[in-house]
Amino acid sequence: MPNNSVVALKQVGTSDIWNIYYSELPRFIEDDGYFNPIIDSTTPKINDTIPMQTPSLSISYKSPVELSSGNISIFEVNGKESYFRQSFNGQTTEFLTSDDDKKITINVFESDSYGSVKLDIKSSKSFLNLQSEQEKKKIRDNLAIELSESASVSPDRIKVTERYQNDQGQVVLLFSISATDDPFKSSANTIMKDLNTLIKFKSY
Structure with missing residues (x-):
């Protein structure tokens, strides 16, 4: 023991x-x-x-x-x-x-207002097989838009960075959430909690 x-x-x-x-x-x-x-x-x-x-x-x-x-x-x-x-x-x-x-x-990743999304094996394979950085950027941008829509925030609040890692065949993408001083808008921490709950029930 x-x-x-x-x-x-x-x-x-x-x-x-x-x-x-x-x-x-x-x-x-x-x-x-x-x-x-x-x-x-x-x-x-x-x-x-x-x-x-x-x-x-x-x-x-x-x-x-x-x-x-x-x-x-x-x-x-x-x-x-x-x-x-x-x-x-x-x-x-x-x-x-x-x-x-x-x-x-x-x-470790910078973590002020950052999170990560792990793609499923099929999506990861497609991402890693892309030769063009422009094509990879397009996938990252589309993911940022999808995350913004899922969290019901403006698209300028969530950005997917260029950094990613290959975790045994699955790609982990890092995204950032910008802070806000507007009391009527969700804080970065609230957005992270919402996305954490949503991602648990959805495969990327």
Whole structure:
């Protein structure tokens, strides 16, 4: 268990009665709160509030590590709400750099008023097969219009950036939402919440 204990269950004969045994193990290796004894530290630290403009995160290890092909996912937490921000393969050098195999730096999307949309496999394949940047721009522009219409906001509030990533065959497009001082218009945070709900029930 994460608290360094062992729980065992043992059936009594062939009956429906089970005994539960619990024991705490001696701590030979001190854990720094990461539930992983080889993690030395992180930047930002555990429970730190991360500024929206933070360009990167880092993990320092006590021993050399090797990046695997597993996915790394980043979520933005706002109170009780969480929003998917970014996901990429552990061997994606565009977002990961390694320093002496003991420090991993994760580059994150700018996040002031940004979100992302993951295309389905068929749409992703079509997008990646396009040779013309103009054709890719047209798809991004059409997506921005569709997102604006879905959120019932003017098209100048939502823009899809040129940056995208390939997450195991699925394209993730980054879009921005501009802020407003008009009290009669939806805030960027409200638009993000609305789109987050709508995208859950629609495939792109």
